Amino acid sequence: MAGLFSRGAAAPVWVAEMEENRQRWFAFIEKLEARMDGLCTAALPELQQVLAEDEDAYKRTFLRMLAGIKGQLENIREKIREVGEEKVRDFFSCHIDEAWGSDDLRQRLYAFREVCTGRENAFEERHAAWLARLEKTGKRDLEAEYRSILDEHAALRDSFCCRQCGAPVVVDKLYFITSYLVCSHCRTQNTFEPGSKARGLEGLARELAEARTEHLLAASEAERQRDQDLYLKIHENRARAADSPATAASRKAQNEVWQKERAATVLNAHAAYETYLRAMFDEWNSIVPDLAEHNERFYQRMLEDYRRSR
Amino acid sequence: MSDSPEKPLAFLRQLRQKAASQTPYGGAAQEQSPRISAITCPNCGAPRAKEDGLVRCAYCEHAFMSVAIGDGLHLKKQAD
DSSP: OTTTTOOOTTOOHHHHHHHHHHHHHHHHHHHHHHHHHHHHHHHHHHHHHHHHHOOSTTOHHHHHHHHHHHHHHHHHHHHHHHHHIIIIIIHHHHHHHHHTTOHHHHHHHHHHHHHHHHHHHHHHHHHHHHHHHHHHTTOOOHHHHHHHHHHHHHHHTTOEEOTTTOOEEOOOSOOOSOEEEEOTTTOBEEEEEOOHHHHTHHHHHHHHHHHHTHHHHHHHHHHHHHHHHHHHHHHHHHHSOOSSHHHHHHHHHHHHHHHHHHHHHHHHHHHHHHHHHHHHHHHHHHHOGGGHHHHHHHHHHHHHHHHHHO | OOSOTHHHHHHHHHHHHHHHHSOOTTSSOOOOOOEEEEOBOTTTOOBOBSTTOSSBOTTTOOBSOOSOOOOOSSOOOOOO
């Protein structure tokens, strides 16, 4: 960007201010980025240690600490947003009318906004990447948790007796809510209360099903990304000035090919998402078959919402 | 926080201390093992029977609960 704002012989006063704003904006973001990097680099090992030492069943100490760090990151982001509002976007809005009379000034004002917004977007990407890394430290081993629930059930299913007559009562399946079990000898209604682990199955099932089918969601996201890339290619091709009618015709033909590709990609993305949704719910139902009827209604609603929104 | 590498560490130590000292809402989580129990009728001492025994005693008609039972996951609606 060197020299972009340096040709202001008869330029109004705000042009110098614009250059100053740009430089200060870049320095400001760089400083906050360094602060964010420092905090997150130090936080990663600290979070892992807190998680390992947290004896709470729901890891609430770890979650509180993570929330505190995320709050700090959000403060940094908010500061950038506030300053950007004042020094970039408001500045642009204030002077765009003045710059309208001169092509040069207008272009410089637009270029100012573009580079400043670009820098802000780069910060946002970095912020999102750090957030993802921080969240990842608390990633649970859902398969291990599920296995432990199954093991507990297998170990205890034959260990209960009727409270009335003492005959064995078999816990025939994995109950995750309090349920009545009938004694086959005296027909007494015994109340079976599952343990804390089994009670967690309802909450764990969806996450586990999503984890098991994440490759299908990734396939759908890849199609979406391909569509986005094609859109940008078409847009860039249209924006470029053609030096001859032949070039213009060739670009137009190329755009038509990409448009067709885009249409196919969009259809693929929709089909891939619907495949993911079905597979995820099938997996969910296989983990908690008792909720299949309820989940099926949820699936239908999600599918309808998705189809309406696309 | 300034840019000194010690500052984030001091902040994190403070945050960690605070997170550990806070009492969770509802108290500490209680680990519960699975268990089985049975209720007997407070009126006649009979156990709750499978048929017709969920909301009222099948033997002496004593009402265990005054609510109507709907269909649940492992429960079928009972006729009044």
